[in-house]
Amino acid sequence: MLVEEIMHSKIYSVTPCTSIQEALKQMKKHHVRHLPVIDGDQLVGLVTDRDLRSASPSTLAPKELQELLKRPVSEIMVAPAITVHPLDFLEDAARLLYENRIGCLPVLKGDRLVGILTETDILHRLMEIFGVNHPSQHVEVEVEDQIGILAQVANIFSDHRVNINSVLVEGNPAKGKINLVFRVQAKDLSKIVRDINRAGHRVLWPQHLSGPNQGEMT
Amino acid sequence: MNPVRLIYSEDFLHYRFNDSHPFNNKRLKLTLDLIRSFHLLDENAILAPRLATDQELTRVHDRDYIAMVKEADSGQVSCNQLQKYGLDTQDNPVFPGMHTTSALIAGGTLAAAEEVMSGRAEHTLNLSGGLHHALRGKASGFCIYNDASVAIAHIREKYGARVLYIDTDAHHGDGVQWSFYGDPDVLTLSIHETGRYLFPGTGNLYERGHDHGLGTSINIPLDAFTEDASWLDAFRKTVPRTVDRFRPDVILSQHGCDAHHYDPLTHLSTTMKIYREVPQIIHELAHKYCNGRWIAVGGGGYDIWRVVPRAWTYLWAEMTGQPLAEERIPQTWIDQWQTFSPVSLPKTLHDPEGSFQPIPRRSEITQKNQLTVQQALRLIDLVNSHIDG
Numbered sequence: 308m309l310v311e312e313i314m315h316s317k318i319y320s321v322t323p324c325t326s327i328q329e330a331l332k333q334m335k336k337h338h339v340r341h342l343p344v345i346d347g348d349q350l351v352g353l354v355t356d357r358d359l360r361s362a363s364p365s366t367l368a369p370k371e372l373q374e375l376l377k378r379p380v381s382e383i384m385v386a387p388a389i390t391v392h393p394l395d396f397l398e399d400a401a402r403l404l405y406e407n408r409i410g411c412l413p414v415l416k417g418d419r420l421v422g423i424l425t426e427t428d429i430l431h432r433l434m435e436i437f438g439v440n441h442p443s444q445h446v447e448v449e450v451e452d453q454i455g456i457l458a459q460v461a462n463i464f465s466d467h468r469v470n471i472n473s474v475l476v477e478g479n480p481a482k483g484k485i486n487l488v489f490r491v492q493a494k495d496l497s498k499i500v501r502d503i504n505r506a507g508h509r510v511l512w513p514q515h516l517s518g519p520n521q522g523e524m525t
Numbered sequence: 526m527n528p529v530r531l532i533y534s535e536d537f538l539h540y541r542f543n544d545s546h547p548f549n550n551k552r553l554k555l556t557l558d559l560i561r562s563f564h565l566l567d568e569n570a571i572l573a574p575r576l577a578t579d580q581e582l583t584r585v586h587d588r589d590y591i592a593m594v595k596e597a598d599s600g601q602v603s604c605n606q607l608q609k610y611g612l613d614t615q616d617n618p619v620f621p622g623m624h625t626t627s628a629l630i631a632g633g634t635l636a637a638a639e640e641v642m643s644g645r646a647e648h649t650l651n652l653s654g655g656l657h658h659a660l661r662g663k664a665s666g667f668c669i670y671n672d673a674s675v676a677i678a679h680i681r682e683k684y685g686a687r688v689l690y691i692d693t694d695a696h697h698g699d700g701v702q703w704s705f706y707g708d709p710d711v712l713t714l715s716i717h718e719t720g721r722y723l724f725p726g727t728g729n730l731y732e733r734g735h736d737h738g739l740g741t742s743i744n745i746p747l748d749a750f751t752e753d754a755s756w757l758d759a760f761r762k763t764v765p766r767t768v769d770r771f772r773p774d775v776i777l778s779q780h781g782c783d784a785h786h787y788d789p790l791t792h793l794s795t796t797m798k799i800y801r802e803v804p805q806i807i808h809e810l811a812h813k814y815c816n817g818r819w820i821a822v823g824g825g826g827y828d829i830w831r832v833v834p835r836a837w838t839y840l841w842a843e844m845t846g847q848p849l850a851e852e853r854i855p856q857t858w859i860d861q862w863q864t865f866s867p868v869s870l871p872k873t874l875h876d877p878e879g880s881f882q883p884i885p886r887r888s889e890i891t892q893k894n895q896l897t898v899q900q901a902l903r904l905i906d907l908v909n910s911h912i913d914g
């Protein structure tokens with residue numbers, strides 16, 4: 308998954324001499340929390356609502372506050388901003404956001420600003436990766452960490468004519484084991500759970516506290 | 526007083542995907558039999574369903590989907606084609622007469638709606654209805670046609686009435702929610718087990734409707750293993766308040782009973798207590814706000830021996846003004862069905878105190894649900910706030 312596939316190409320921006328007050332207004336109007344600062348066609352920095360708010364503390368007297376709000380964003384913007392390229396991998400962009408504790412990355416092609424990628428965009432994409440965008444439910448299986456194991460379990464779903472929306476492979480504290488986390492398009496999991504357990508794997512979810520399985524009711 | 530009608534036909538029993546499928550309408554037979562053993566069914570109250578027409582179905586379903594459902598059992602359609610429409614899957618295998626039986630169920634809920642809206646009946650019940658997962662162009666979660674959506678769309682078009690849809694099935698009422706997501710005159714409220722693990726995965730607090738319908742989709746996702754007290758607390762706090770804010774002309778309620786501890790498909794841990802109280806509250810609200818106009822449908826319910834007959838007997842008893850309390854089940858019913866049942870049939874309508882072990886982590890689950898209810902209440906208070914003046 309590449310940055311260009313999920314970035315926003317519609318960009319709201321300000322110039323270095325835009326006032327703090329105006330920048331706040333723009334953010335509110337466009338429902339955004341970050342604005343790139345552009346001089347000519349060069350990206351020179353980034354302002355965030357957090358920076359703007361901490362620059363205008365509520366403890367100031369009204370008059371001082373008015374003065375401050377008239378100052379240009381260039382005084383408080385982050386410069387240079389951390390940026391990414393449209394062809395960067397999404398996971399690398401996510402690591403940049405995480406390691407620098409920031410919420411937004413301007414996307415640059417050469418010198419030109421071509422998009423904006425935010426934390427929310429990545430979270431939304433993550434929801435799709437988890438497969439919660441189709442009617443489906445969660446199945447978690449503990450399996451041996453060995454070649455072909457995913458295919459074995461996946462085959463049980465296809466034997467039951469159940470489509471898999473997503474699959475994640477997660478670590479397991481037990482040595483030699485991993486967990487497979489599926490999101491599958493099925494409301495009835497009873498037969499699948501039975502067959503996965505029979506094949507020697509261990510289903511961790513769904514689990515029932517309601518006591519012995521009632522089997523297939525007729 | 527206008528009568529209360531039960532929409533029923535033995536043909537509803539043909540809604541059967543295959544012999545090992547958990548959706549089994551034999552539960553209707555068991556239920557009617559239990560209702561009769563309490564002498565609560567006047568045979569003149571039964572009204573036969575009709576077939577929903579294509580025109581009625583297309584109000585909420587795509588034409589190509591309906592055409593596919595009609596063709597599905599001909600043996601002429603490829604699996605790939607069928608699967609695009611959610612058919613020929615584990616949950617929704619093709620069965621003979623699938624279109625006709627599904628259209629009869631939708632027609633049953635249409636008849637139920639028509640009886641109430643025309644004033645011929647005060648309340649009506651179609652226990653084979655409540656197929657709330659069916660989507661515009663896709664079968665989903667054992668549901669082919671979304672009978673409740675079809676009926677609500679009919680009420681909207683013919684009567685222009687404001688409809689409140691209340692869904693207490695353990696699964697989120699996604700299909701009905703999406704049908705009216707942009708309609709400000711249909712409010713859908715669903716109380717269900719959180720979709721974090723359970724099918725269909727939706728039903729989050731923030732699914733609130735869109736465009737003009739923003740605010741008229743209310744969701745109360747409860748934690749897995751929620752028991753009676755916490756479940757009822759959520760229902761009592763949110764439902765009457767929603768009715769009071771939204772001021773519907775009619776209530777259509779879905780009474781899936783798969784939130785019961787015994788149900789094999791979900792993880793909620795309620796008892797018969799909620800299935801006695803929910804109809805009471807809705808009944809009272811229908812008289813207080815809607816001139817009595819109340820249409821009820823069935824829904825999920827996969828313990829067909831121990832849960833469904835008792836839950837829906839409570840419902841019918843309440844609707845017909847002959848409410849039942851904690852009663853012994855007539856021995857005739859037990860004698861008739863015990864030999865067929867793989868489990869021991871209950872002796873009482875209610876679950877006696879101590880029938881189930883208390884669940885671990887009860888206080889955490891209760892707290893989490895309280896928080897969810899508080900957040901939902903804030904959204905409910907926004908319903909109609911624009912016309913408050």
Ligand SMILES: [Zn+2]
Nearest residue numbers: 694695696825
């Ligand atoms: Zn259900």
Ligand SMILES: [Zn+2]
Nearest residue numbers: 808812817844
């Ligand atoms: Zn009444």
